[in-house]
Amino acid sequence: MKRLLPPWRTEADxxxxxxINLSEKLAKFDALWTPKIVAAFNGHDVMVVKAKxxxxxxxxxxxxxxxxxxxxxxxxQLRDGDVTLGPDEIHVVPKGVxxxxxxxxxxxxxxxxxxxxxxxxxxxIAAIKTQI
Numbered sequence: 111m112k113r114l115l116p117p118w119r120t121e122a123d124x125x126x127x128x129x130i131n132l133s134e135k136l137a138k139f140d141a142l143w144t145p146k147i148v149a150a151f152n153g154h155d156v157m158v159v160k161a162k163x164x165x166x167x168x169x170x171x172x173x174x175x176x177x178x179x180x181x182x183x184x185x186x187q188l189r190d191g192d193v194t195l196g197p198d199e200i201h202v203v204p205k206g207v208x209x210x211x212x213x214x215x216x217x218x219x220x221x222x223x224x225x226x227x228x229x230x231x232x233x234x235i236a237a238i239k240t241q242i
Contacts, residue, residue: 132158132180135242136218145221146242157221158242161213168208173227175203182217186210 135148135158143165145157161184177184178200186193186201187210193201203209 132218132220136160136180138242142216148242150225153225154222155225155227157223159219159221160216161211161219162216164212165210167210169206170203170223170227171206173224174205175209176222177201177203177211178220178222180218180220182213182215184217184219185212185214187212 130148132148135146139146140160142160142162145155145159147155147157149156158180167187177186177195179195179197181197184195186195186203188203189208195201
């Protein structure tokens with residue numbers, strides 16, 4: 111049985127045993143709030159994101175939203191109170207919960223979500239995810 115891979119991955123990519131250096135991936139782009147796919151597993155995209163300022167209030171009706179802070183600080187604004195994350199901390203926003211991420215200075219994040227999930231909850235306002 112042939113294994114299906116995302117269109118940007120090849121069989122050689124899957125067989126590579128080299129680690130993915132997130133700092134190197136983050137150094138390749140400057141755009142804020144635009145997820146960059148660095149890996150895929152079990153139908154999920156593993157992405158790095160540069161965040162600064164306030165994103166937008168949104169919810170994901172079908173998926174939880176996982177945030178892992180790699181550097182600096184991220185505040186996840188929730189209607190009933192904020193969650194502030196520092197380096198090496200994670201938080202999962204449950205599906206359907208409205209939230210608004212905010213970073214007062216450039217913050218680097220790792221985000222994992224099912225492939226094809228719009229980062230803003232609604233496709234018409236979501237950033238286009240690209241592989242890096």
